Amino acid sequence: MMKVVTTIQALAKEIQAAKQSQKTIGLVPTMGYLHEGHLTLAQTARAENDVVVMSIFVNPTQFGPNEDFESYPRDLPRDTALAESVGVDIVFAPNVEEMYPPQDGGIRLHAGEQATILCGASRPGHFDGVLQVVSKLFHLTMPNRAYFGQKDAQQVAIIATMVRDFNFPLEIRVVPIVREEDGLAKSSRNVYLSGSERQEAPAINEALQLARDSFLANGDADSALAKAKAHIQARTHAELIILNY
Numbered sequence: 001m002m003k004v005v006t007t008i009q010a011l012a013k014e015i016q017a018a019k020q021s022q023k024t025i026g027l028v029p030t031m032g033y034l035h036e037g038h039l040t041l042a043q044t045a046r047a048e049n050d051v052v053v054m055s056i057f058v059n060p061t062q063f064g065p066n067e068d069f070e071s072y073p074r075d076l077p078r079d080t081a082l083a084e085s086v087g088v089d090i091v092f093a094p095n096v097e098e099m100y101p102p103q104d105g106g107i108r109l110h111a112g113e114q115a116t117i118l119c120g121a122s123r124p125g126h127f128d129g130v131l132q133v134v135s136k137l138f139h140l141t142m143p144n145r146a147y148f149g150q151k152d153a154q155q156v157a158i159i160a161t162m163v164r165d166f167n168f169p170l171e172i173r174v175v176p177i178v179r180e181e182d183g184l185a186k187s188s189r190n191v192y193l194s195g196s197e198r199q200e201a202p203a204i205n206e207a208l209q210l211a212r213d214s215f216l217a218n219g220d221a222d223s224a225l226a227k228a229k230a231h232i233q234a235r236t237h238a239e240l241i242i243l244n245y
């Protein structure tokens with residue numbers, strides 16, 4: 001029977017029991033509103049560990065002031081049912097005060113250069129917040145392995161750097177992207193797309209495939225980028241912002 005715990009103390013009891021019986025622990029950190037991508041992470045963790053812990057916590061410190069923290073989709077009853085269906089043993093679903101007590105001081109982790117490009121370029125502080133919550137989750141659950149989706153490739157790279165630089169005694173397992181039938185990567189935020197945006201969204205994956213194929217064929221990054229750009233412009237109403245690195 002899966003357990004749902006909401007306090008650090010209750011989680012610590014479960015972790016202590018697992019450690020005492022020499023059980024391996026797999027951690028699947030999530031912000032909830034689970035989709036097949038999360039469930040694949042949990043299934044992979046299930047196959048590789050004795051105990052699977054899934055955290056469900058919409059982490060305020062990784063949202064910018066104008067981002068969607070308040071409106072981020074949440075549905076704990078549905079999430080716990082789904083987690084149980086894929087064999088999760090413990091769901092850790094704390095509230096904000098539990099994770100960040102008001103008396104906490106100002107010690108923060110700072111993601112380095114890796115956070116200045118791609119998504120990080122337009123979301124200052126986002127990856128610092130991710131590192132803050134993930135490092136806490138690592139300390140609280142002491143996992144042997146932690147599972148992240150390849151969809152968030154920059155996040156995975158930055159967390160792997162933290163694990164290396166701070167000597168966390170665990171293995172990061174990266175699980176392939178799960179896609180909708182038309183190629184759109186599954187994501188909790190896909191619910192924000194309007195009907196027409198949802199129809200246009202697979203063009204992003206198509207454009208990436210075109211760019212990859214083009215680059216593999218002739219090694220020319222500029223023409224690969226041009227093909228991706230042309231595809232998105234032809235198929236969508238998206239505003240294209242090309243950042244040069």
Ligand code: PAF
Pocket residue numbers: 029030031057059062130133134152155
């Ligand atoms: O990828 C996510 O859902 C979040 O960034 C994570 C890793 C659960 C940290 O809040």
